Amino acid sequence: MSKLYFPRCTRVGSTALWDILSRRALVFLRILQFPQKIRGKMSDRGKQGDNVHDAAKKNILAEFQALFFAMRSLSSYPWHSFERALQRADSSQIFVELLERTCLHPVCQKKPPSAKYRRRFLTELIKRVGASSSRSACSFFVVDLCFYQHVCFVLFLNPQHEATASEPLDELYDALAVVLASEEQCVCYKSYFLPAGGAITLAENEATISEGTTGMVTWEAALYLAEWALGNPQAFQHRVVLELGSGMGLAGVAVCRSCHPKRYTFSDCHPGVLRRLRDNVKLNGLEDPGGPRVAVEELDWGAVADERLRDLRPDTVIAADVVYDPDVIDTLVSLLRRLLAIPVLTRPSDIYIASAVRNPDTYAYFRRQCGKVGLRHQVLTEPVARIFPYNRTSAIEMIRLHL
Numbered sequence: 001m002s003k004l005y006f007p008r009c010t011r012v013g014s015t016a017l018w019d020i021l022s023r024r025a026l027v028f029l030r031i032l033q034f035p036q037k038i039r040g041k042m043s044d045r046g047k048q049g050d051n052v053h054d055a056a057k058k059n060i061l062a063e064f065q066a067l068f069f070a071m072r073s074l075s076s077y078p079w080h081s082f083e084r085a086l087q088r089a090d091s092s093q094i095f096v097e098l099l100e101r102t103c104l105h106p107v108c109q110k111k112p113p114s115a116k117y118r119r120r121f122l123t124e125l126i127k128r129v130g131a132s133s134s135r136s137a138c139s140f141f142v143v144d145l146c147f148y149q150h151v152c153f154v155l156f157l158n159p160q161h162e163a164t165a166s167e168p169l170d171e172l173y174d175a176l177a178v179v180l181a182s183e184e185q186c187v188c189y190k191s192y193f194l195p196a197g198g199a200i201t202l203a204e205n206e207a208t209i210s211e212g213t214t215g216m217v218t219w220e221a222a223l224y225l226a227e228w229a230l231g232n233p234q235a236f237q238h239r240v241v242l243e244l245g246s247g248m249g250l251a252g253v254a255v256c257r258s259c260h261p262k263r264y265t266f267s268d269c270h271p272g273v274l275r276r277l278r279d280n281v282k283l284n285g286l287e288d289p290g291g292p293r294v295a296v297e298e299l300d301w302g303a304v305a306d307e308r309l310r311d312l313r314p315d316t317v318i319a320a321d322v323v324y325d326p327d328v329i330d331t332l333v334s335l336l337r338r339l340l341a342i343p344v345l346t347r348p349s350d351i352y353i354a355s356a357v358r359n360p361d362t363y364a365y366f367r368r369q370c371g372k373v374g375l376r377h378q379v380l381t382e383p384v385a386r387i388f389p390y391n392r393t394s395a396i397e398m399i400r401l402h403l
């Protein structure tokens with residue numbers, strides 16, 4: 001028996017349905033643990049090599065968790081490794097743990113990825129589990145599923161609708177999809193786990209361009225810049241940092257959480273981006289006492305006065321993914337030149353720019369314009385630890401600008 005059958009859930013509000021499903025899923029988890037106890041008595045085999053498998057399992061789960069909370073493409077998940085793990089005797093355990101690290105994780109309860117994404121993830125998960133259990137008919141996981149199948153009829157049962165074996169799991173999720181679609185919003189939460197523990201959670205839009213700006217999502221260069229910062233905290237420690245074009249704030253939150261700057265100013269020019277950025281700064285506790293002094297400011301590269309720049313007097317300036325529009329490159333370069341001309345108390349200011357080089361001509365133009373105003377650059381090539389999940393197919397270049 002390889003398929004699970006669920007009763008159809010009807011006439012339940014979308015939020016209520018999700019609540020019911022989550023709670024039922026928890027009960028399901030407990031039930032899954034029951035046959036494992038029996039199993040424990042049945043078999044002691046396979047103890048050797050468990051450590052190797054445990055390490056592999058841990059890696060798979062960590063990867064799933066990171067990808068799920070960053071809402072990365074489902075095709076980037078290590079499905080094959082997961083399916084291989086399902087062939088093992090502790091298959092139900094990994095399935096349970098996977099749910100606990102994703103849909104049932106406390107972060108997901110409070111600040112979840114979009115409903116559409118969670119539905120697509122669960123649908124794919126069920127598909128993979130189904131395929132895997134049909135391939136390994138003697139897996140303990142199938143035993144669990146059969147056991148679960150009996151119980152879930154009772155647990156999920158809508159009294160007005162009797163379940164029959166002709167209603168496959170896919171139908172449940174089709175129904176769920178319809179319900180969840182009705183509560184979909186353009187804002188969702190993405191969480192990025194930090195190596196030292198905890199996560200950066202940001203409210204972002206799903207679409208890469210929305211509200212007339214590219215600033216409502218986190219871009220790859222910001223994730224790269226954050227990874228670089230986590231490996232080079234001394235570049236920010238006790239420093240007055242200004243970030244240009246902060247967008248949703250990922251790089252800045254990472255720096256404030258891990259690199260101990262003295263003061264950190266997030267900035268952008270778009271009113272919608274600034275509103276969301278303020279929310280994200282609050283959401284991540286950066287306004288709490290004890291941390292660096294943090295501000296979120298409107299700062300338009302073409303309109304900011306010299307006086308304001310002198311007031312800010314940053315000794316470190318950072319920006320991620322700001323070199324994408326040839327029309328604003330001259331304005332940006334002119335601001336960078338003005339920033340380097342401001343006298344600072346300690347040492348000459350540092351400017352770090354991380355860019356995903358999508359259009360080599362646009363990027364070459366930026367570098368040429370920097371050269372024309374006397375800005376020299378150094379490409380930072382030291383390896384950066386891979387911490388966050390993102391698409392690494394576009395080349396990302398990080399430079400330090402100086403006079």
Ligand SMILES: C[S@@+](CC[C@H](N)C(=O)[O-])C[C@H]1O[C@@H](n2cnc3c(N)ncnc32)[C@H](O)[C@@H]1O
Nearest residue numbers: 214215218219222245246247269300301320321
């Ligand atoms: C591609 S997004 C990058 C956002 C963020 N740094 C990241 O990498 O996730 C570019 C950001 O630059 C901001 N921006 C564009 N032109 C600007 C200008 N003239 N002044 C200030 N910010 C600007 C946009 O509003 C947007 O938030």
